[in-house]
Amino acid sequence: MMRTSLSNCTARVxxxxxxxxxxxxxxxxxxxxxxxxxxxxxxxxxxxxxxYWTSLTTFDWEFRMVTPRPGDYENVPLNPAGIQVxxxxxxxxxxxxGEQCKSYGAPSLMRNPxxxxxxxxxxxxxxxxxxxxxxxxxxxxxxxxxxxxxxxLQGYSTAEWEITRASLGRGGGRNAGAGKVLGxxxxxxxxxxxxxxxxxxxxxxxDRTRMLEYYDMMPQIGxxxxxxxxxxxxxxxxxxxxxxxxxxxxxxxxxAGWAPTPCSATW
Amino acid sequence: MARNNSQFxxxxxxxxxxVRGMTVAVTLMLGAAALPLQxxxxxxxxxxxxxxxxxxxxxxxxxxxxxxxLGMPINANERALxxxxxxxxxxxxxxxxxxxxxxxxxxxxxxxxxxxxxxxYTREIVAWVxxxxxxxxxxxxxxxxxxxxxxxxxxxxxxxxxxxxxxxxLVVRTTHMKSAPIRRNGVFNSDEATMTDxxxxxxxxxxxxxxxxxxxxxxxxxxxxxxxxxxxxxxxxPHWDPCIVNYEGVDEGHVAFYLPGRNPLIxxxxxxxxxxxxxxxxxxxxxxPEIRDRMKAQxxxxxxxxxxxxxxxxxxxxxxxxxxxxxxxxxAPHD
Numbered sequence: 001m002m003r004t005s006l007s008n009c010t011a012r013v014x015x016x017x018x019x020x021x022x023x024x025x026x027x028x029x030x031x032x033x034x035x036x037x038x039x040x041x042x043x044x045x046x047x048x049x050x051x052y053w054t055s056l057t058t059f060d061w062e063f064r065m066v067t068p069r070p071g072d073y074e075n076v077p078l079n080p081a082g083i084q085v086x087x088x089x090x091x092x093x094x095x096x097x098g099e100q101c102k103s104y105g106a107p108s109l110m111r112n113p114x115x116x117x118x119x120x121x122x123x124x125x126x127x128x129x130x131x132x133x134x135x136x137x138x139x140x141x142x143x144x145x146x147x148x149x150x151x152x153l154q155g156y157s158t159a160e161w162e163i164t165r166a167s168l169g170r171g172g173g174r175n176a177g178a179g180k181v182l183g184x185x186x187x188x189x190x191x192x193x194x195x196x197x198x199x200x201x202x203x204x205x206x207d208r209t210r211m212l213e214y215y216d217m218m219p220q221i222g223x224x225x226x227x228x229x230x231x232x233x234x235x236x237x238x239x240x241x242x243x244x245x246x247x248x249x250x251x252x253x254x255x256a257g258w259a260p261t262p263c264s265a266t267w
Numbered sequence: 268m269a270r271n272n273s274q275f276x277x278x279x280x281x282x283x284x285x286v287r288g289m290t291v292a293v294t295l296m297l298g299a300a301a302l303p304l305q306x307x308x309x310x311x312x313x314x315x316x317x318x319x320x321x322x323x324x325x326x327x328x329x330x331x332x333x334x335x336x337l338g339m340p341i342n343a344n345e346r347a348l349x350x351x352x353x354x355x356x357x358x359x360x361x362x363x364x365x366x367x368x369x370x371x372x373x374x375x376x377x378x379x380x381x382x383x384x385x386x387x388y389t390r391e392i393v394a395w396v397x398x399x400x401x402x403x404x405x406x407x408x409x410x411x412x413x414x415x416x417x418x419x420x421x422x423x424x425x426x427x428x429x430x431x432x433x434x435x436x437l438v439v440r441t442t443h444m445k446s447a448p449i450r451r452n453g454v455f456n457s458d459e460a461t462m463t464d465x466x467x468x469x470x471x472x473x474x475x476x477x478x479x480x481x482x483x484x485x486x487x488x489x490x491x492x493x494x495x496x497x498x499x500x501x502x503x504x505p506h507w508d509p510c511i512v513n514y515e516g517v518d519e520g521h522v523a524f525y526l527p528g529r530n531p532l533i534x535x536x537x538x539x540x541x542x543x544x545x546x547x548x549x550x551x552x553x554x555x556p557e558i559r560d561r562m563k564a565q566x567x568x569x570x571x572x573x574x575x576x577x578x579x580x581x582x583x584x585x586x587x588x589x590x591x592x593x594x595x596x597x598x599a600p601h602d
Contacts, residue, residue, distance in 0.1 A: 054555060056554045070574070183435060187469070216436070219465070228476050
């Protein structure tokens with residue numbers, strides 16, 4: 001009799017625990033059905049990057065808004081081999097060779113003064129278009145070798161959401177627990193790059209360059225929606241250490257200002 | 268029978284213990300779920316963070332070129348104030364320590380250190396303290412929900428900062444600041460300015476965003492971003508020599524400044540970087556890509572006349588990697 005009572009009691013408490021845990025999961029797990037497939041990258045997005053954005057150049061202006069002076073590589077951890085390549089920079093030669101887009105590759109694209117249009121190409125691929133140089137980057141949430149071609153200006157980018165959730169334990173955490181989504185960021189790794197320029201004045205990066213990026217959407221401040229793109233560029237050929245930069249983008253309400261402009265080797 | 272009674276007591280005890288244990292578990296779970304998110308979601312941001320030195324080095328270390336207001340959303344009043352600036356004024360006793368304000372976290376030389384203040388009673392983190400290299404005031408970011416002081420409260424170098432977690436980001440709002448430089452060539456914030464700092468850690472990388480809003484001198488928020496690497500091996504010292512007000516050779520009653528239109532350094536951005544004066548004078552328009560349309564024709568036409576060899580402010584001085592040592596070669600002294 002007691003054993004039966006104990007079993008009932010245990011069952012009730014266990015049921016309460018399961019219901020409690022289950023409620024957390026059902027309510028906060030981005031609509032994922034128990035046992036179902038994981039949500040697509042689009043459905044799982046903790047932040048909405050889609051829309052039109054304009055760059056804000058509030059520092060390093062003289063290296064970004066105009067073509068920097070020949071031989072100026074301030075801030076760049078360039079090694080002697082890189083300096084040698086930079087000193088040989090000839091924009092006329094690049095133009096004649098049809099290489100006027102060398103300063104629009106992925107490692108420099110987000111640093112250019114420009115507008116961005118971000119949209120979902122499909123549920124697992126984020127498309128990032130820049131009007132400067134009329135460039136397009138594809139950020140793949142599902143890595144597929146069939147998507148990968150030869151090295152290119154924009155390379156091959158794999159993306160993942162870093163999701164911050166509420167947890168029932170101490171502290172929050174990235175991609176941990178099944179609690180409510182509190183925020184997150186986009187992490188992107190880019191490889192398979194053609195050689196290009198970090199700046200318009202011929203500061204080189206090699207085809208062995210890799211780039212890690214984080215896209216952080218800031219809480220609204222002064223009515224503005226801001227995204228910060230932090231990039232960490234490593235190049236064993238021309239850099240002495242990782243080249244870390246931050247770029248600021250402000251959300252626009254529409255496409256006004258979107259002005260596709262072809263690549264230029266001098267501007 | 269005695270054995271049955273004994274077994275009954277054991278079972279009863281186990282049952283009570285189990286029920287109590289599970290009740291406590293459920294209570295703890297529900298209690299944890301009910302905790303404010305601020306308490307739940309604190310991320311350990313403590314430690315030393317070192318600026319890699321690959322952004323805006325000149326402005327942060329040696330100091331910017333005079334009259335470089337590029338990318339700053341300043342208004343005409345601020346421009347007039349900045350054009351009158353003479354760095355000699357920092358030798359006046361009243362202004363010797365003026366550089367050391369809250370914005371120096373953004374614009375100061377190099378590194379940051381964070382540490383928590385923990386309540387001895389609740390064991391909760393009640394504040395984060397942030398110190399930057401050479402910073403004098405530091406920032407205490409109150410996390411305990413205390414209200415801002417009255418608008419009439421004194422403004423001091425430490426100002427007043429409160430923080431909250433938004434996802435993984437520590438968002439800090441600072442008020443009650445003193446007027447101080449936001450670029451070390453004469454651009455000042457007013458004492459009505461407020462600041463928002465956002466610290467977003469990504470493992471061993473920290474992205475920091477600083478936003479200055481100033482109804483007196485800025486027409487739009489001035490936004491700045493920086494990244495830092497976690498430095499586990501070389502702690503950033505929280506101890507810096509104090510700023511001591513002293514006689515620095517400025518006679519009493521002398522104030523260094525330039526009259527309107529008399530600043531001889533106003534054209535430095537044109538002389539050094541070939542940037543037209545209407546751009547170097549700043550303003551919100553200089554933050555946006557459209558400013559390039561105005562500059563393009565003149566800049567492209569004259570670019571071929573620029574010296575082919577950069578001679579001033581051309582590199583940060585990153586040392587090249589050490590050359591491999593040649594076997595058998597004798598080392599020179601200090602090699």
